[in-house]
Amino acid sequence: xNASSSLSDELMxxxxxxxxxxxAQQLGTDTAQTQQAVGAALPLxxxxxxxxxxxxxxxxxxFGALQDHGGGGGLEGMLGSLLGGGNAGAQSDGGAIxxxxxxxxxxxAEAGLxxxxxLGGGNAxxxxKMLAPIVMAFLxxxxxxxxxxxxxxxxxxxxxxxxxxxxxxxxGGLLGSLLDQNGDGQVGLDDLVKIGGSLLGGxx
Numbered sequence: 001x002n003a004s005s006s007l008s009d010e011l012m013x014x015x016x017x018x019x020x021x022x023x024a025q026q027l028g029t030d031t032a033q034t035q036q037a038v039g040a041a042l043p044l045x046x047x048x049x050x051x052x053x054x055x056x057x058x059x060x061x062x063f064g065a066l067q068d069h070g071g072g073g074g075l076e077g078m079l080g081s082l083l084g085g086g087n088a089g090a091q092s093d094g095g096a097i098x099x100x101x102x103x104x105x106x107x108x109a110e111a112g113l114x115x116x117x118x119l120g121g122g123n124a125x126x127x128x129k130m131l132a133p134i135v136m137a138f139l140x141x142x143x144x145x146x147x148x149x150x151x152x153x154x155x156x157x158x159x160x161x162x163x164x165x166x167x168x169x170x171x172g173g174l175l176g177s178l179l180d181q182n183g184d185g186q187v188g189l190d191d192l193v194k195i196g197g198s199l200l201g202g203x204x
Contacts, residue, residue: 007160008042008171011138019079023130027123036170037117037127043164043171044109044178045128045135048101050161051179059154065100066140066153078137094129097136105178112174 015023015038024034053059102109107121114124143153164172165179 006043006163007046007138007142007156008039008164011042011135012039014075014138015079015134023127026130027119027127029119029123033118034127037113037119037124038131040117040170040174041113041124041127041131042135043160043167043169044113044174045101045131046157047161047164047171047175048109048178049135049139050157050159052101053154053157054161059150059157062157063143063150063153066136066143075134075137075141078134094132097132098128101132102178109174109178112177116170116174 020035020038021031023038024031027034029037049062053062098106098109110125110128111121113119113128114121117124119127139153142148142156146152148156161175165176166172
């Protein structure tokens with residue numbers, strides 16, 4: 001990954017074309033709106049995972065989950081399942097993944113994305129459920145191909161989180177509002193402590 005390319009940008013480039021059209025078809029939205037929504041959802045998901053990985057044992061837990069997720073054809077297999085319409089199982093997995101990523105803030109994340117992109121809460125929830133296993137497959141592929149450790153995974157996702165917030169795009173703004181739980185405009189230790197309790201779904 002070079003300095004000008006984030007994980008979100010890299011994954012977005014792999015979703016161009018048929019995958020985005022298929023997502024739009026399943027959501028009942030046009031491709032342009034779907035692209036905007038995916039462009040906001042990816043930094044939100046990856047940034048929240050960056051906070052997850054910053055917690056004690058968080059990177060190790062995520063690293064283990066990615067190793068478990070490494071089978072099944074990786075990202076290409078996940079996209080093939082999506083394009084083939086056989087994504088009911090993937091969406092079920094996606095719901096479980098979202099529970100670990102956002103914890104008690106899952107509905108806030110879905111509602112925020114729905115409002116910001118015009119998708120509405122229901123469609124935003126469905127989009128996140130479809131994207132979550134794709135993001136996991138993408139990260140699993142990166143871990144495997146790059147020989148990454150739990151520590152380097154945590155560092156990479158932390159940089160992704162910080163970059164998303166600094167760029168202040170739609171996804172970064174959503175991420176910032178989700179992380180800043182006390183409403184003071186800054187993410188401090190109190191916020192991270194509250195978030196840390198929920199990001200792994202109560203897992204310690």
